[in-house]
Amino acid sequence: MKILIVGGGGREHAIAWKAAQSPKVEKIYCAPGNAGIAQVAECVDIGVMDFDRLVAFAREKEVDLTVVAPDDPLAAGAVDAFEAAGLRAFGPRKNAAVLEGSKAFSKDLMKKYGIPTAGYETFDSPEAALAYLETAALPIVLKADGLALGKGVLICNTLDEAREGVRTLMMDKQFGAAGNRIVIEEFLTGREVSVLSFVDGKSIKVMASAQDHKRAKDGDKGLNTGGMGTFSPSPFYTEEVDRFCRKNIYQPTVDAMRAEGREFKGVIFFGLMLTPEGPKVLEYNARFGDPEAQVVLPRMKNDLVDVFEACIDGTLDQVELEFADDAAVCVVLASAGYPEHYEKGYEISGLEKFAGTDGYYVFHAGSKFGPNGKIVTNGGRVLGVTAVGADLKEARANAYQAAGWVEFGNKYMRRDIGKAIDEA
Numbered sequence: 001m002k003i004l005i006v007g008g009g010g011r012e013h014a015i016a017w018k019a020a021q022s023p024k025v026e027k028i029y030c031a032p033g034n035a036g037i038a039q040v041a042e043c044v045d046i047g048v049m050d051f052d053r054l055v056a057f058a059r060e061k062e063v064d065l066t067v068v069a070p071d072d073p074l075a076a077g078a079v080d081a082f083e084a085a086g087l088r089a090f091g092p093r094k095n096a097a098v099l100e101g102s103k104a105f106s107k108d109l110m111k112k113y114g115i116p117t118a119g120y121e122t123f124d125s126p127e128a129a130l131a132y133l134e135t136a137a138l139p140i141v142l143k144a145d146g147l148a149l150g151k152g153v154l155i156c157n158t159l160d161e162a163r164e165g166v167r168t169l170m171m172d173k174q175f176g177a178a179g180n181r182i183v184i185e186e187f188l189t190g191r192e193v194s195v196l197s198f199v200d201g202k203s204i205k206v207m208a209s210a211q212d213h214k215r216a217k218d219g220d221k222g223l224n225t226g227g228m229g230t231f232s233p234s235p236f237y238t239e240e241v242d243r244f245c246r247k248n249i250y251q252p253t254v255d256a257m258r259a260e261g262r263e264f265k266g267v268i269f270f271g272l273m274l275t276p277e278g279p280k281v282l283e284y285n286a287r288f289g290d291p292e293a294q295v296v297l298p299r300m301k302n303d304l305v306d307v308f309e310a311c312i313d314g315t316l317d318q319v320e321l322e323f324a325d326d327a328a329v330c331v332v333l334a335s336a337g338y339p340e341h342y343e344k345g346y347e348i349s350g351l352e353k354f355a356g357t358d359g360y361y362v363f364h365a366g367s368k369f370g371p372n373g374k375i376v377t378n379g380g381r382v383l384g385v386t387a388v389g390a391d392l393k394e395a396r397a398n399a400y401q402a403a404g405w406v407e408f409g410n411k412y413m414r415r416d417i418g419k420a421i422d423e424a
């Protein structure tokens, strides 16, 4: 089989690495890919939103299966474009990717089908939103309706902050059209857990749980980022929580999408808050998380391509997902200054130390080949260093050890990825 992966970050590297282990796969292309993905795939210089060229490329190379990994092309209908050309693609169609693409849609869906989530109201005008705030309880959460690189969520502790937030999202349009409509919701407390799942339209198979660290600095300080590190499994995701979520959240979400005529095929990522009243959905994503994929996929025993195909063919009920009884931790090595201003183009050394090691992986998020053929930094998040271990503590020690094997200019990482493990 020939596979095309659309995307070019750490998540796509993990997907490509895992797909490459399938005996069925003879060739992997990645658009646009990066210098790390180039070890397992042929990278082609086509942007993730350039559907015409992606489809033409898949046709020309007789690609058997395209995997669309990032949120933007999914929300814009990349899978529909491949299907319209008679090509197989993994991921939700546009009418299902709205589960992530519109917070107002997902909140209304949860309300209609009784799926536990924070109470909320939706607003199309800043005046109405500001009026609502006057009597709302604090803290309060403001969310841009549309995709905003994971940064369209504001947690406001005071009325002034909340007023300012409405202005930022709806009037100054910091996230563009994503802020034309906002959701204002109740602030929830508890542990956050990420649960990724495969869905074939009817059935759902849940992967191992994980936890992300979204803030840039230690102690969950600093700005929200795409994610600075992850661990899997989450010790807070107990059997009781799992039972509750299977009954009240996972299958009900799949059934709700089907009932709405928006059959979902692909990956649903449940962002959960384990509140004192039980688990509630914070958000849905319509794709693998990044860097959740970098800890979940190394623990997965199945042939990833088989599972992708079962999702497309509607035969997921016949698949038994299997995960190793171990743990994994991913530490993101970023460029200092991320997510704001940072420099790129520094040579990365030490990558060869991962060759031949068992249970240590370096997934490239932002790297490219420099003029002299050396690999240089090319993004805010540069590398994701993942290590497995018998348990979370061992995996964390291994990951931090391996994070020291690589060096580059302005290298920055959080030192407390997985610290919550000690409180479990």
Ligand code: AMP
Pocket (backbone or CB within 6 Å): 118, 141, 143, 150, 153, 155, 185, 186, 187, 188, 189, 192, 214, 271, 282, 283
């Ligand atoms: P989201 O993009 O919706 O996952 O929001 C980003 C982050 O904001 C989440 O990972 C939470 O840490 C936080 N967050 C979102 N919604 C709420 C809420 N209702 N209560 C408390 N924190 C929230």
Ligand code: GLY
Pocket (backbone or CB within 6 Å): 150, 212, 226, 227, 285, 288, 289, 290, 291, 292
């Ligand atoms: N790491 C969070 C996300 O991928 O949205």
